[in-house]
Amino acid sequence: MTTPSPLAVLPARVGGAVIATAVRGLAAARPAEKPMHPVGRVLRGRLERHGLEPGIGVPFVDDAGSDDVVARESKGIGLPPGLPDIHGLAVKVPLGGAGVDDLLADPVEGGTQHADLLLSTNGWGPVARFLVLPSAGMTTRPLTTLFPYRGPRGAVLIGARYVAEHHAQLAVAGLRSDWQVFADLHLEAPEPGTEQADDPDLEFDAVLNELPGLPNYEWVRRVRAPSYAIARRSRR
Numbered sequence: 001m002t003t004p005s006p007l008a009v010l011p012a013r014v015g016g017a018v019i020a021t022a023v024r025g026l027a028a029a030r031p032a033e034k035p036m037h038p039v040g041r042v043l044r045g046r047l048e049r050h051g052l053e054p055g056i057g058v059p060f061v062d063d064a065g066s067d068d069v070v071a072r073e074s075k076g077i078g079l080p081p082g083l084p085d086i087h088g089l090a091v092k093v094p095l096g097g098a099g100v101d102d103l104l105a106d107p108v109e110g111g112t113q114h115a116d117l118l119l120s121t122n123g124w125g126p127v128a129r130f131l132v133l134p135s136a137g138m139t140t141r142p143l144t145t146l147f148p149y150r151g152p153r154g155a156v157l158i159g160a161r162y163v164a165e166h167h168a169q170l171a172v173a174g175l176r177s178d179w180q181v182f183a184d185l186h187l188e189a190p191e192p193g194t195e196q197a198d199d200p201d202l203e204f205d206a207v208l209n210e211l212p213g214l215p216n217y218e219w220v221r222r223v224r225a226p227s228y229a230i231a232r233r234s235r236r
Contacts, residue, residue: 037088040074042199043166045187047093052172052182057152058213061172061182067093071187072202073138076120084134089143089160089168090204091117091185095212116209119143119160126176129157139165145206147224148175149214156214160185 047067055062069091076086093115121135122128122144135141139162148155155175160168166187171179207216207224216224 037074037076039078040072040198043071043187045069045071047185049183060212069093084136086134087121087138089119115211116204116206118206147220150217
């Protein structure tokens with residue numbers, strides 16, 4: 001895994017600027033709702049980490065373990081059913097002994113109770129993994145973090161691919177290397193005949209709530225932070 005090159009940084013900077021501009025417009029149009037990913041559903045689940053060998057130097061990825069999590073499947077734009085949209089998967093992982101009920105009752109921002117993992121429908125190849133791509137459904141296209149994390153041995157991307165409606169495999173990769181599966185995310189299916197509800201107060205922020213051992217690059221913070229701030233102000 002290598003340090004991001006200028007050619008890898010440029011698409012992310014351009015994408016970040018486009019996203020920030022879009023969020024400002026959406027926030028002005030619907031200030032009482034989530035300007036980003038307004039349509040979604042919240043699901044409880046279990047993240048089963050079976051470890052990675054050889055590892056990347058991050059215990060969260062390298063070591064086996066399991067966590068009860070809260071996840072939100074969503075549409076980035078909120079288009080009507082049947083139309084391609086940018087789908088998102090957000091996962092809130094408790095840290096330091098916190099429980100899922102604690103996070104739902106009092107989601108801490110910028111604290112130590114949880115880490116947020118945010119993925120959107122992207123490509124899977126060396127170039128397409130940096131491109132946000134619409135999909136017909138939540139499970140029909142791979143998802144990635146789009147922006148790399150600063151791993152101890154170089155840049156790290158996290159991706160997910162659904163292998164069933166409520167089962168996604170999580171994988172890691174460098175900027176151009178192959179993906180390596182390190183975990184399975186099992187989401188609870190809604191009761192038959194019911195639709196899983198959304199939670200408009202549940203917030204996710206990949207800048208404030210970083211994964212343990214995988215901080216954001218400073219340039220990623222500069223690109224992403226304005227969009228998150230705009231979204232928070234719009235909701236409040």
